[in-house]
Amino acid sequence: MxxxxxxxxxxxxxxxxxxxxxxxxxxxxxxxxxxxxxxxxxxxxxxxxxxxxxxxxxxxxxxxxxxxxxxxxxxxxxxxxxxxxxxxxxxxxxxxxxxxxxxxxxxxxxYGFHRYRDRASRSVRLLWPSAAPRAQLERTIEAVAFVRDLINTPASDMGPEELAEAARSLARGFGAHHRITVGNDLLRENYPAIHAVGRASNRQPRLIDLTWGEADHPKVTLVGKGVCFDTGGLDLKPSGAMKLMKKDMGGAAIVLGLARMVMAAGLPVRLRVLIAAVENSVAGNAMRPLDVIRTRKGLSVEIGNTDAEGRVILADALTEAATEDPALLVDVATLTGAARVALGSEVPAMFTPDDALAERLLAIGTEVGDPLWRLPLWQPYRRHLDGKTADLTNAPDTPFAGAILAALFLAEFAAPVRPWVHLDVMAWNTDSRPGRPEGGEAMGMRALYGLIEQRFSR
Missing domain, CATH: 3.40.220.10 (Leucine Aminopeptidase, subunit E, domain 1)
Structure with missing residues (x-):
């Protein structure tokens, strides 16, 4: 429906x-x-x-x-x-x-998510008002439902392969090009960090790469964290923290929904979407604490905690994104509990080195009712990311400033792109309110679309 x-x-x-x-x-x-x-x-x-x-x-x-x-x-x-x-x-x-x-x-x-149970449908409909911007609203409504459905689907039916198929179907619907790199091909094509995180699952890791638009248009690149389920790896999560981990691909879902809006609107951009899709599982070949892994950029990463895997897979995707020097680079990830401690579950944390970009995005979020809050890329904390046996650690020993440290880690791989925005999102409504039912949520998507539309409109 x-x-x-x-x-x-x-x-x-x-x-x-x-x-x-x-x-x-x-x-x-x-x-x-x-x-x-x-x-x-x-x-x-x-x-x-x-x-x-x-x-x-x-x-x-x-x-x-x-x-x-x-x-x-x-x-x-x-x-x-x-x-x-x-x-x-x-x-x-x-x-x-x-x-x-x-x-x-x-x-x-x-909205309701009814994939797994029959519910008697109620016919309560609103007449389209002639004064409303219909095409714009249809794009938004369909994209929000698309994102919510992806996140709400349990990991048994939304693993890396199914997430890739959702991206492939979206690409076909809008005439976009898509390429999926799977399993050991990630090593051959130099995405070692994505492979290292996802290799322990019997559902192979993959990099989803979607492109759309004219080659001479401004480049807008979206990167999403697609951890389809996160056990925490060998640093196993407790059951309470693991329960909602089907939503750990929420960043990937949000950038796919955003891409859907951009393509449906026909914005004059050359769009690229990069999603690292994995399961963080436990097996004999899982990455271990204090393992050192290589990244696409050539930097080595010491694994301080296997449950800090999202930033590791994003490292490879961001490195690839930065090679094209896009006019705007955005990544969205359900990255840290620290961001939720700081801002709660309803307000995504936003990081960017570009003050003017931050000001504009915050204003648009307020205008469209999709709020964000800026946290600092506090450079003095960068020292905590130095690894003892590698260039970087993915999990510094300090218990403080977790969201900032994760963002600083990503900045190592997004550089030298300055128009870069990182959103650390919950992607989930923890309780039900009108229009925001408990479950998956497209947090930050409408604000990001407004930014792209304003910056790159004809």
């Missing part, structure tokens, strides 16, 4: 929904005096998220009132689960961003 099936062009018997802010309720009641008693009986005060069903004289629905606040998309997102089956529409005076917020919220609030 398409992500936009919760929206319709059939206006027959559509019931109108009117959004009201708390400060405007008295004026609304002055225009609808007959409804005052009913609203008082229902306790409707236009608090954000409040819903009131207005009765018609024949016993049906005359309309819906919705309390709106500072983030209206999330109030609209609460409606699909609350309203009776039927077709609904916005009032005629909703235009521009207000209409877009309503449609996006409605669609995100309608």
């Amino acid at each position: 398409a992500a936009t099936d919760c929206l319709t062009d059939d206006a027959n018997n559509a019931c109108v929904i009117e959004g009201v802010r708390k400060g405007d309720l008295d004026a609304w009641l002055a225009r609808h005096a007959d409804d005052r008693t009913w609203l008082q009986a229902c306790g409707f005060t236009a608090t954000p998220g409040d819903v009131c069903l207005l009765p018609a004289v024949d016993g049906g629905l005359a309309g819906i009132l919705l309390g709106l606040g500072d983030e209206p998309r999330w109030q609209w997102a609460s409606l699909p689960r609350q309203l009776p089956e039927g077709v609904y529409r916005l009032t005629d005076d909703i235009h521009g961003q207000d209409a877009a917020d309503a449609v996006l919220g409605w669609a995100l609030g309608s």
Whole structure:
């Protein structure tokens, strides 16, 4: 079922929904005096998220009132689960961003992951408002659902091979070129770090490489962490920490969703997507603590902890990405628990050496309701990355500044590209809120798309 099936062009018997802010309720009641008693009986005060069903004289629905606040998309997102089956529409005076917020919220609030169980579908649909930017919204809605579905799929059905197939299918849908390097071919083509992390699994590691767009357009390269399941390796995670590790490919899912948006919009860029797809497993050939592995860049890495594998596979992918000197390099990864300790589960940590780029991305994230927070690439901490028997360590002995140290490690391989952004994301909603159900989430994707669209629009 398409992500936009919760929206319709059939206006027959559509019931109108009117959004009201708390400060405007008295004026609304002055225009609808007959409804005052009913609203008082229902306790409707236009608090954000409040819903009131207005009765018609024949016993049906005359309309819906919705309390709106500072983030209206999330109030609209609460409606699909609350309203009776039927077709609904916005009032005629909703235009521009207000209409877009309503449609996006409605669609995100309608999402469900039902691959493994039959659920009786409810037909609660919103009439596409003529004032809403339909093509833009369809791109966003479909991409968010695509990302959520990838992350929510358990590792039994979303290993490196299946992730590669999802990328291959996406490439075919948009006429993009794709190349998948698998297993020992990674060694032959000089991706030794990806191979070292993924070799212990019976599901072979691979590098996914997708390109799209005209060769003479500005290069935009997206790199994603695709750890399809993370046991922690020989430094085994406890069961509580391992439970959600199907989401450790969330960075890969997000860059694929972002690529989908870019290609669907036909942006004038030469897009490249690089995803290191592995399982971090336990076996006799697994990498060990204090092993030293080589990277594509030639730097050696001492394995301080086998559970710090994401930065190791990203090292090879970022090295390849940097060889083309892209106009913008972005990597997205579920990289550190330290970022979650600092910022919680809902705000991705953003790192970049480019102050102007950081300022713009933060502003766009605020505008589109996809927030980020910048943490520093604090160079004095770089000393902690020096290995004892190798050029670098993937897990310094200090317990402090884990997210910053991971970002500084990646910076060694993203260099010399300066327009580089690293997002350390949760990629998962830990509880359910309207439009943000518990499960996989496309954190940072809409903000990144806005940045790419602004920087490289015709």
